[in-house]
Amino acid sequence: MMNEFWSPVILSVKIACISSVLVLVLGILAAKWMRNDKGKKIFLEILFLLPLVLPPSVVGFLLIIIFGHNSPVGKLFTWIFNQPIMFTMGAAVIASTVVAFPLMYQSAKAGFQSIDKDIEDAGRVDGGNEGKVFFYITLPLSLRFIMTGFILSFARAMGEFGATLMFAGNIPGKTQTIPTAVYIAFESGHTRTAWLWVAMMIAISFIMLLIIQVLKDKE
Template sequence: MTTEFWSPVKLSIEIATVSGVWVLILGLFFGKVMAHTKFKGKTLVETVFLLPLVLPPSVVGFLLIVIFGRNSPIGQIIEDLFNQPVMFTWGAAVIASSVVAFPLMYQSAKTGFEAIDGEIEHAARVDGANEFKLFMLISMPLARKAILSGAILSFARALGEFGATLMFAGNIPGKTQTIPTAIYVAIDSGNMELAWLWVLSMIGISFFMLLFVHTMKS
């Protein structure tokens, strides 16, 4: 029971952590760019970024299969590089979690950067700060609450991802079986005790993450 319970928990945290790092990096980059850049088609690009928030998980999973499957150019390149397809691997679970979590990080980071007084950044540039120093020493500290909030929410979203992960990464115990997919299997097999343990663990983790976010904002 102990190993059976902890294996999906450990795997979920590992996948959510790696996904969270990727989402944080990409969210900060694109959030900063989109917050202070105007170009033709910006609304279209932002709509694409936010689509995973509203698309059914099965649609996200289907698109990931099309993009990264063995019959796609990207999938073939990955298979040539790593001598195995990306589908039904640990990496596939990370990709699925990252895709669904990215919109939360992006939107929070963009909102935080938009709230910064442009005069402060302009003054830093006048004083000789380059864009990297400006980003690290001015922009990020001023937007830290929004960034931290986005990071926590995107981690929680990655931790709870189910549909796209099931389709794209599968449900392989010890390899791609996360807590949500493990709950599904436990209920299907009638193991309600184990299902309850995983459900309560997810509720507990999510509750404290949301509590922290609300406490930080107050």
């Protein structure tokens, strides 16, 4: 019984950790690229932010179309790994990454845009190339924004339900996360177990938001 309880918790943490790292890298790269956007990349900006407003079921549907068994990407994955991506932990990671990406992207972009360009220009004058300026000036000065985005992305990945259920399924010990476990437990009449998972999610979310508030107070 204890193993059945902790299995979704452990899996949710694993998926959230992997997704958050992917989102951290992708979000920073995308924000750096879009930082000096003057409107020419408006459609790309909308595409990056779409998962924020689309229903999770729509995101899950689109992931099935893109990565499904009959899609070119799905067939390529099956050929390389000798198994389809759907209904695996990898599918849950992809779903969580997609829905969490906009939060990291927005935070990183806001951090980069808040930096006085004169400071970066001073670094260039002192002989720093674009890479050094970015890693030694831009990133450190926007670290608070990036940490906020990372925490929000982690919390969002932990709480992902709709897209994960459609794309990864609800296989105990394999793809069943806390949100899907709560849904099944409630539907099955196991209210006490559902409450324990809910309490755990509330506690984790509270801690994440508390950390963000502490970071803001340090401004």
